[in-house]
Amino acid sequence: MVGRRRFLWGGAVALALMALGALLWTRQGHQRRETWDRIQARGALRVGMDASYPPFEWVDEAGAFHGYDVALGRALAARWGVEIEFINIHFDGLYDALYTGRVDLLLSALPYDRMLTRDVRYSQAYFAAGQVLLVPTADETTASPADLRGGTVAVELGATGHQLARSLDRDRALAWEVTPFRELDEAARTLVAGEADALICDRVSALALLAAYPLRVAGEPLTDEPFVIAVRPEAPRLLGEVDAALAAWQADGMLEHLAQEWLAP
């Protein structure tokens, strides 16, 4: 009698566990399919962006979208065989638009934000936008701020590069003379003229300067500011597809080509 009762209880527990497992599997599978399948069923990828950040995204007078992120979005849609729809949203409303399902993903020169990693999932970085050190191409030795001890560093007045130069100078006792200019171009011309030893600015600005002046980036970026794509947590399939595309394009040089095309005119 006792043996039979144990058998029944054991069977009931096993059945309950199986039911729970099936429920979880079904739910996960449902969620996994949700965003990705919705894109496929719709035949269109809905991308949320604040199209007021040239050269990454902007809208012309005719309402057409342009920029690095726009090209990247189109490449994603082409890879997945769907159309693309850009939805222009003020930056402050981007994440809400993602949470509420109004867009499938956010592609908007979006910096990685560790404070939001419970609410969204981020792709791998597709662009590094941190601050960099620029020196004249004739300077073949400088590889880090420490190589410029006692030097003159040109910056744009009040820009992040200005803040960084002051803090590097203070924290590492570099004895720099930090010279602010109203315009970054003015700082670059001073550097080329030999009146400064280096210039600190963000990498997006640097790519434009590199196209116009005989300068080079010295060493690694001074700060880390990766741009990433955001999806909802319950969109692992979509995130996987995004990461796979970015990895492939990192490897074959497509991302670098996009940077040159849109950021270094």
Place this chain on the structure above:
Amino acid sequence: MTRQAWPFVSVARALGRAALLLAAAWSLSAPPQRLVVIGPPQAVETRNPKMGVHTRLTDEVEEWKIQRTFEMVREMGAPWVVEYFPWAYHEPRPGRYDWRRADMIIEHARAQGLTVLARIDFVPEWARPAETTFRYLDPEHYGDYARFVAAFAAHFAGRVEGIIIWNEPNLSFEWGYRLPDPAAYTELLRQSYLAIKAAAPEMRVLAAGLAPTMAPPGSEWGMDDLLYLEAMYVAGAGDYFDGLAMHAYGFALPHDDPPARDQVNFRRVELLREIMVAHGDAHKPGYITEGGWNDHPRWAKAVRPYQRLLYTIGAYELALEQWDWCQAVALWAFRYPWDQRTYQDYYAFVTPDFVPKPLYTELANYAHGRPYEYLEEAP
């Protein structure tokens, strides 16, 4: 002591010693807390008594940073601050008010000689349906909001200058992702005003600052601020506020760019003022509770940092010299608790580590009549 009792006493002593050791170890391992003392009252020295900033202490957890923020505001020469007090933080359960954090913030501000305007919104979960944002408030809960702001007014009477009822209700995002509704907002304002005046008659009630926008009619994102204010007056709002909060963002245009209905610039607030005057509210003041310029390197609505510097000083001066109706110009945003890593960082006056940006340095020079450090001449 009986023979039966002694083992228990020994065990109790041993446990006591262990607890003491654990407490000592814990106190050694815990990060030291900075002792914060509210010192003697300070006064703001400035040549422009309308200068102000919107502080942003909502998620600042360390008291010394709150104190340091207000110290730096005073040292810059700005007597006005606007601070955000989220309803959900201070009434986590219906009728259960928790003023500890708000008290601490207000006392630090007052110790630095600052005048505080309190913006209140952020709907608690208990006052809104599931799956809605914290800016969603149904008409059936307007009374809950009114009761809360009245309790706030009663608690802070004499310590807070005024209460701003909601924020930018002309944006759907600030209205819980519903179409902006000036009549509904007016009803919220009416209930709030009556409740506040019953609780603390001297507390000034400010109608919400509207987002400066030229959103076309029927836009799902927002409603033109000038049309919205007109519609508020039509709904009877004029009887239910003592002053109007205003948002004066310059975006890519200078501080003295002339106002126009088809232009969003710093002086657009003059058009709001015209609407107030047209509706018989010339006697009520305006308070700029957000505004200013952004110097993000790529945002199309930003300016270069040196332009921001010129325009900001120019804006404070313009309000001082030309806007007799304007009580305060509190620009967004003094400091963030941490880097936002978005365009918002480029509104800040100082970094999260309290490093002053050149903007702060020059504003302090302006307010104290000292020579500029970066500017060759006054704007």
